[in-house]
Amino acid sequence: MIVFINDRLVDEKEAFIGISDLSVQRGFGIFDFFRTCNHVPLFLDDYLDRFYNSATQLRLEPPHSRADLRKIIFEMIDRNKIATSGFKLILTGGYSVDGFEPGKPNLIITQQPIEISPEERFEKGIKIILHEYLRDLASVKSINYMMAIYLRDKLVSKQADDVLYYKDDEVFEFPRSNVFVVTKHGAVVTPAENVLHGITRKKVLEIAGKKFMAEARMVTTEDLKDAAEVFLTSTTKRLLPVLQIDDVIVGDGKPGAITRALYNSFRKLEDEYCQRPFSPLS
Ligand SMILES: Cc1ncc(COP(=O)(O)O)c(C=O)c1O
Structure with a gap:
């Protein structure tokens, strides 16, 4: 290479x-x-x-x-x-x-x-655990993933796919992905502060704003518990439904309709982009 x-x-x-x-x-x-x-x-x-x-x-x-x-x-x-x-x-x-x-x-x-998350992964969804932690200088994409790598053993022992960081009552992000919550009223929200501004997060917020109520604002652990749907976003995972948080099932335990609609729109946006010829100059 x-x-x-x-x-x-x-x-x-x-x-x-x-x-x-x-x-x-x-x-x-x-x-x-x-x-x-x-x-x-x-x-x-x-x-x-x-x-x-x-x-x-x-x-x-x-x-x-x-x-x-x-x-x-x-x-x-x-x-x-x-x-x-x-x-x-x-x-x-x-x-x-x-x-x-x-x-x-x-x-x-x-x-x-690299391998991109396959379709089946979306259908299967993921199980996550919570961990109290706030990344240093969270809006910087730093090379420091110390806590994330340290927590690998905990993920294995809890048979979880990922860990969501929160502090006090405020929810932030995953070590390598952002989090979204769909409220019972169908609003799509993602934490505004103290997170890395993921590019997938940005695109999903834009797409969501065209069809649903969508905003970046503070998300609490209470919002998470009350959520109808929860999903994560990242460059390699696109959107993945979160179906279980610690021992609690999210919604009906299946990928939600709004998460699915956003996933399909994101795939469409991506497919259109990938057909464009890339010029080094533009
Ligand atoms: C801390 C953190 N949050 C969120 C993300 C998701 O960002 P993106 O959608 O640009 O991959 C990443 C990506 O690695 C990350 O490291």
Whole structure:
């Protein structure tokens, strides 16, 4: 696989960064992740907006302009030839003189084949557990997934598929996905604050706003308990119905009608996008 590191495309076996990088020393850095469908980078501009936004928030300066990044991504798509893939753009804290002060960031771009959640997964839905935790600097797509990886054993022992973070009475997000609640009155809501602004979340909110009452606002654990439907959104999972939270079944234990309608509209939007030719320049 061809990867990009700082200023050149190289074989992944030749891509290294040094041990004084703050990502290694302190877990300091940001990244973004998008996927390609039919060799087209899905919603690329939205992901690039978020990448530069995370970098700005951590005061890291990406070594390349947006136009250059588009050209690099285009070239990798052309050379790696993987129709359905995941792209990772990682921007590290850079080489630090004292192991604490940020240096000039290193940029790594990788492309890997990925599997997207199949249709059956939607029908099966997922079981989740709750965990009290709030991510640091939640609107930054940081490379730090310490709690999520730490909680893997708990998920296995509870036979759950994912964990939803909340604090006090406020619900936030999953380690790698956003959460939506459909109220008994048919309103589609997702937490507004202290979450990563997922690109799938953004698209689903736009779609939902055309057909239903939809808003980003505070979501409480009470809202979650009272919900008619609950689902998650993410780049690789699209929309997945949550059918059980801890020991409580959500709604009638089957994917809900509104979740299904949003899933179908999202698939349509995605399919249309994936038919467009991708130009590095536009
Ligand atoms: C903390 C967090 N929340 C939400 C998401 C979902 O965002 P997206 O829809 O852009 O994949 C992610 C993605 O990895 C994430 O890391």
